[in-house]
Structure formats: C-alpha cells, structure tokens
Amino acid sequence: MVNTPPPEKHLDEQHHQPQSSIASIDFYTPLRLSIDGTPRAAATGPSPTNQPIIPEGPIPPPPSSRSPPPPFPEAHHAITISNNGSFLGSHNHPSPPPLRPPPGGGGGKKGGGGDNGINVIDDCAVEEIHEVCHPPHVSLWDKLRGRLNEIFFPEDPFHVFRKRNQSPATKFVEAVQYVFPIIGWLRTYDFDVFRSDLIAGLTIASLAIPQGISYAKLANLPPIIGLYSSFVPPMIYAVLGSSRHLGIGPVSVASLIIGSELSQSVSPETQTELYVSLAFTTTLFAGLLQTGLGIFRLGFIIDFLSKATLTGFMAGAAVIVILQQLKGLFGITHFTKQMQIIPVLKSVIHEEKEQWTWQTVVICLSFLALLLVARQVSAKKPKLFWVSALAPLTSVIISTLVVFILKSKLQKVATIGKLPEGVNPSSLHKLYFHGPYLSVAIKTGILAGVLSLTEGIAVGRTCASMNNYQIDGNKEMIAIGAMNVCGCLCSCYVVSGGFARSAVNYNAGAKTAFSNVVMALAILITLLFLMPLFYYTPNAVLAAIITSAVIGFIDVKAAYNLWKLDKLDFLISMCSFFGVLFISVPIGLAIAVGISLLKIILNVSRPFTSELGNIPGTRIYRNLSCYNNARRVPAFLILTIESPIYFANSMYLQERIIRWIREEEQRIQETGDAILKCVILDITAVTNIDSSGIEMLYQLKRTMDRSLLHLVLVNPVAIVMERLQNSKFLATFDARGLYLTIGEAVSDVSSSWRN
Numbered sequence: 001m002v003n004t005p006p007p008e009k010h011l012d013e014q015h016h017q018p019q020s021s022i023a024s025i026d027f028y029t030p031l032r033l034s035i036d037g038t039p040r041a042a043a044t045g046p047s048p049t050n051q052p053i054i055p056e057g058p059i060p061p062p063p064s065s066r067s068p069p070p071p072f073p074e075a076h077h078a079i080t081i082s083n084n085g086s087f088l089g090s091h092n093h094p095s096p097p098p099l100r101p102p103p104g105g106g107g108g109k110k111g112g113g114g115d116n117g118i119n120v121i122d123d124c125a126v127e128e129i130h131e132v133c134h135p136p137h138v139s140l141w142d143k144l145r146g147r148l149n150e151i152f153f154p155e156d157p158f159h160v161f162r163k164r165n166q167s168p169a170t171k172f173v174e175a176v177q178y179v180f181p182i183i184g185w186l187r188t189y190d191f192d193v194f195r196s197d198l199i200a201g202l203t204i205a206s207l208a209i210p211q212g213i214s215y216a217k218l219a220n221l222p223p224i225i226g227l228y229s230s231f232v233p234p235m236i237y238a239v240l241g242s243s244r245h246l247g248i249g250p251v252s253v254a255s256l257i258i259g260s261e262l263s264q265s266v267s268p269e270t271q272t273e274l275y276v277s278l279a280f281t282t283t284l285f286a287g288l289l290q291t292g293l294g295i296f297r298l299g300f301i302i303d304f305l306s307k308a309t310l311t312g313f314m315a316g317a318a319v320i321v322i323l324q325q326l327k328g329l330f331g332i333t334h335f336t337k338q339m340q341i342i343p344v345l346k347s348v349i350h351e352e353k354e355q356w357t358w359q360t361v362v363i364c365l366s367f368l369a370l371l372l373v374a375r376q377v378s379a380k381k382p383k384l385f386w387v388s389a390l391a392p393l394t395s396v397i398i399s400t401l402v403v404f405i406l407k408s409k410l411q412k413v414a415t416i417g418k419l420p421e422g423v424n425p426s427s428l429h430k431l432y433f434h435g436p437y438l439s440v441a442i443k444t445g446i447l448a449g450v451l452s453l454t455e456g457i458a459v460g461r462t463c464a465s466m467n468n469y470q471i472d473g474n475k476e477m478i479a480i481g482a483m484n485v486c487g488c489l490c491s492c493y494v495v496s497g498g499f500a501r502s503a504v505n506y507n508a509g510a511k512t513a514f515s516n517v518v519m520a521l522a523i524l525i526t527l528l529f530l531m532p533l534f535y536y537t538p539n540a541v542l543a544a545i546i547t548s549a550v551i552g553f554i555d556v557k558a559a560y561n562l563w564k565l566d567k568l569d570f571l572i573s574m575c576s577f578f579g580v581l582f583i584s585v586p587i588g589l590a591i592a593v594g595i596s597l598l599k600i601i602l603n604v605s606r607p608f609t610s611e612l613g614n615i616p617g618t619r620i621y622r623n624l625s626c627y628n629n630a631r632r633v634p635a636f637l638i639l640t641i642e643s644p645i646y647f648a649n650s651m652y653l654q655e656r657i658i659r660w661i662r663e664e665e666q667r668i669q670e671t672g673d674a675i676l677k678c679v680i681l682d683i684t685a686v687t688n689i690d691s692s693g694i695e696m697l698y699q700l701k702r703t704m705d706r707s708l709l710h711l712v713l714v715n716p717v718a719i720v721m722e723r724l725q726n727s728k729f730l731a732t733f734d735a736r737g738l739y740l741t742i743g744e745a746v747s748d749v750s751s752s753w754r755n
Helices: 140-152 168-179 182-186 191-218 223-228 232-240 252-263 272-295 299-304 307-324 326-330 341-350 358-380 382-405 438-466 473-488 499-507 514-534 539-553 556-565 567-582 585-605 650-671 691-706 718-726 742-754
Strands: 022-028 031-033 039-041 076-082 087-093 119-121 248-250 495-497 609-614 621-623 636-641 678-682 710-714
Touching: 168 182, 182 232, 191 223, 191 248, 191 252, 191 382, 191 499, 191 514, 191 539, 223 514, 232 248, 232 473, 232 514, 252 272, 252 307, 252 438, 252 539, 252 585, 272 299, 272 438, 272 473, 299 438, 299 473, 299 585, 307 326, 307 341, 307 438, 307 539, 307 556, 307 567, 307 585, 326 341, 326 358, 326 539, 341 567, 358 382, 358 539, 382 499, 382 514, 382 539, 438 473, 438 495, 438 499, 438 585, 473 495, 499 539, 556 567, 567 585, 609 650, 636 650, 636 742, 650 678, 650 691, 678 742, 691 710, 691 718, 710 742
Parallel strands: 636 678, 678 710
Antiparallel strands: 022 076, 022 119, 031 039, 076 087, 248 495, 609 621, 609 636
C-alpha cells in the first residue's frame, strides 16, 4: 500500500524545519537505460495494480536535449528540497498530489504551482547561485618559475631580501648571514648566552669523549679517529649550521655501516692502513653527496625514508650493534666480520669458552647497569639530565682506575692501549681514488651519507620545533656535507648530529651553536694532554657505552603505534627490521624503501572515493559511511574524489564512478526510492588533473549522457579549472554543469526539473 501524506499538514511541520522557500518536486517514471546500457524502468514504488511498471515497445534513442523525457502517468514520486540546497524529505503516491498555492496566492518565477505537479512554498528568496570563476591568465614562464620555487625553495629562503627600503649594504649583510649563520647569533651574543653555551658544551664533551672512542671501535677504526672526528667537524658546523642544539660527532648508524660494509672487503686487523684510507674516502663521498643535495635543493629526496622505515631500520641496526658488542662483553678475540644475527650468534656459540674472561663480563655488565640506571633517572626527571650525560665519562674513569689498580689480576682484560697525542694529522694523502675497492667506498659513502643526513636533519628539526624556530633543511645538508668533506682531509670519518648528544645539549640549556665550539675545545685539550690516561681503559666499558646508547633505538611503543594506525606502515617497519637482521643493512633498507614507494603508487593509483549525504537542516554534505545522520538526496548521487586525477588512476576512477552509479541504481530498485537523475562530483580535493584525467571525464560524460544522467562538477581548484577550460571540456556542459558548492548544485538542478 502506498501512503499519501495528509494534505492538511505543512511540510515544515513534518520535517521540523523553520519556514523557508521549499519546492516539492514530482518525478514520473521515464524510460531509461541503466549505466550498463540495458533498458529498465526506475522503481519508484508499486503501481496502482501492485505490479511493476515495464514499458513496452522499442527503445527510443537518447534525446539530443538535456531535458528529461516525457513522464509516464502510472507512478509518482515527490521529494522536498529547500532552496538553500538541503534535503527535507520524500514520499511516494500513486497520482499527482493536488497543487497547493503559496501563501499570498498566485504563481510566479519563484513561487506558486506549475503544470507538472510542483508545489512551492516561497517564504524567502531563492538562494543566489554563485558563478565558478575562471583563474586569471598566467604566462608559461611564471607558471614554471612558481612551480620550481615550490619544489626547490618551499621555505622561501630569499624573503629577507624582499623587505622594503633595504639598502644594498643591508642586503649584502643578509646574504652573508644566510651563508654563514654564525654572523646572525654573534651580533646579539652576550655573557648570559655564553654561560649557557659553556655549561652545555662541557656537558656534551663529557659524553662525546667516550662515545667518540666507542663509535670508532664500532666502525673498526683506531679509537683516536673518533676523537679527531669530535674536534674539527663541530667547529665547521658552528660556522655553517643553523641549528642551535645539534650536537656534532660520530653516530652509531654511520659507524655500523662503515664497519659492516668495509670489513667485508678489507680486513681492519691485517690491512689497517688500507681500511683507514677507505674510511676517509667513504667520508669524502658522503660529504660530496650531502653537499650536492643541499646545493641543488634536493633535500626532499630523503623524505622517502618514512618514519616507519626508519623505525624498523634503527631498531634492526641497534640489535646488530648490540650483538657486535658481545665481542667486548665476553672478551672474544676471533669474532666474525659479518653483521647478520645468525653468523654473530654462531660465532659466540662456537667460540671456545676458555677464551671467555669472567672479569670482562663482570666489568661490562656492571657498567651497563650503571648506564641504564642513569638513563632512566634522567628520563623520569629531565632536570637531572646531567646524570646520564656524565655517566659514560664516569664509567670510563672508574673502570680505568680499577684496571690500573688491579692490573696484575686483570691481565686478561683487553684495554685500549696507547693513543697518539696531538691534533688531527692531514689525511689528504690517504684518500683512495684508484684500485679495486673504490666502488666499495662510493657505495658505503652514499649509504652512510644518506642515513647520517636523515638522522641529523630529523634531530635538528625536532629541537627547532621545541624552541619555536626553524631550520633550513637544505642549508643543514650543506653544513653537514661541508664538515664531512673537510673532515676527511683531517683524519675524520662520517659525522652528523646524534640523538643522544643533541638531547644532552638541548637539556643542558644550549642557546647557540657555540656549544659545539666549547665541546671541540675540550676535545682539543684531551688530545693534547690527556691521551695517556686512556691506556688502561677496558674495551668492555666501551661495549657497555655503545649498548646503552643504541638500546633506545629499539622503540617498541612506536612499532605498536604503527600497528594501530596503519598496518601497511607496520609491515614496512618490520621488513626493514628483519631485513637488516637477517640479510644486510643496505638490502634491509632497500626493501623498506621499495615497499614505501609501492605504498605511494597504490595511494596514487587507487584514490579514495566516497558517497556524500546531507546533514539534515544544514547545507553540509558528509560521507554517508562516517555520519549516521547524513541522508541521501533522492534523484542525486553525490560523490567526492580525494586525489589528483592522473594517468595512473584515471581509468580506475572512471570504473569506480560507474560502479557507484550501478550500485545506486540497484539500491533504488530494491528500496523504491526516486530514480537517479543527477550525479554530482565534488572535486574540491582534486588538486591537479592531466590529459588522461580530462579524457576520462569526456568518456564518463558520454556514458552518462547515454544513460540520461546529468553530470555536475563542484568546486574545481584553479589549476583544474584552467585545464578544463583549455581542453574545451566545459563547452560540453549546459548552464547547469558547474557549481561552487554541492548545496547550490542540488538547489539549482532540482529547480530546473520543477520548471
């Protein structure tokens, strides 16, 4: 049975809406083609004979005009849409309802009744339809220049030169300050800032000395090179770097990569000179890569190392580093050169137990416990940051004294031995530019350079965001690359801004990069006068320092958050983690980056589309699957596309939109709602479109024309509007094909059906 709403009750009362201009639009069942080309009649409720209406006779050709075909009188469906574009209701009835004149009587353009069963309540003016403006003409050169600026200069580094009333001298000073940021903070430097930097510099020096020695051992380099690398590079960064808190020195990831990659080709024990030369050459290529990326503004390349990739990679690298410290823990003399977990465990298990020294195990575990406790104390109480900062140097001092006092009883405990005194010697003559191992140095330099650069910029940006200032990523690349290029000439290996050192520098209250200068001067004093004191420092305590430093990279909480937020990101992280553990460091990283790129391709080629509905009483349209109170507007299918339309996704979008239409028509047949007459595409989120996307719209419109469906585009952005106009695609539309908002489209299209 078909219910007819009581004529006495006003529509405003039925839908609890304030009085407004409302049009009651009646749709009769026309003969139509479904989206796949088969004939069918829209299901708009049972006929008076309780039988579905199936038109007979041959299928007429599609009409040439945009107006709906003549209606059939057997069935009648009415919907109610306010003139501001919000949907108010719908109902079925077997025959046209009686016309109800508007208050005040008479007809007119904006009120009254019509001869197609249209009821209009005209209590306020019809909403104005805003014109979608065409973007202003921009020359090809201006477009190219603007696009290149957005790609290579997104932070607009030259804005300081566009200030009004600037003299040439001022512009020159700004230019010099841009290249050498030290000039900027030296102009306002005072004693209070100096005092803060002095305290911070001495604090990070206490951490940098044991870490430099330890990380050099991790890279299979002489310990003294770790101290050399903590002297010259920080001085260069203080001149060129823009971060106030970045602590410069050797880092664990670069040390691990150098140690793992070079040792597979050259033995650090029997070919020490060649190994050291390759390490310096690796540093040169790493610095050249970093400098080149900064100069040519290609810093966005490192953004392809996603957080998920780095989370898994850093955790896997940390496990590898910790496993490598088993050599120092047990005092093993013959240890595997491989870095994978299985060869390392085999080396430990198959090693003769007689070579293990219990004294070494006790020293390592004791100081490892001390370092971890100090780390937890500083983590729980940030004001006690100095506890974890001083713990490594304290461990070195105490362990050295213990071994020196008990040297007669601890003869089996391996120590650092004699370290050369003096500042960095020149290493220009040691650079390796010919021979069979040059490709190994280049490959290792690229890998170490990219990862150390990623770590340094990530730490610098984190510190900058916590202190409300910005750093230029490309300038940081130049600064980090320059100090590595200069460092390879001064017996240094790859350095960057480390997590632990920068955190200590930040917590110690550093105000400028001068804290790195203070640290470098402390290292200089150590190199000149204090080197003999490290003779009895046990290797076991260095293993404990490295283990405590990298154990924080195993971030289980971050992995769990990836699992909750994005399962694909979690998969990327796990691929990186297990690839590093079981295959190799570069292959594990390459697998993770490859899956990340596959994710980008999937997101581009399979963009998200959704159906929108109207929030009752508003002009807001939202996703029907997310908002339970959103309601479909009868006779309309409103879709949104949330991606640029490119050659990679144009065919998918065409097929997906046709599928949306087919599913909507099937739903209408099952529920008896009003026939589908108009498809609205909200392209607000379509930020770009290419020729393949334009061709897709052409094909989609032709398909919908054959099915007597009205296609409407809503709110194209400037670049999309320009290309639609240049392609003459807009010429295929009538006056009701392009709108600024969904509400205006619904209101105006529905009023055209009424008229």
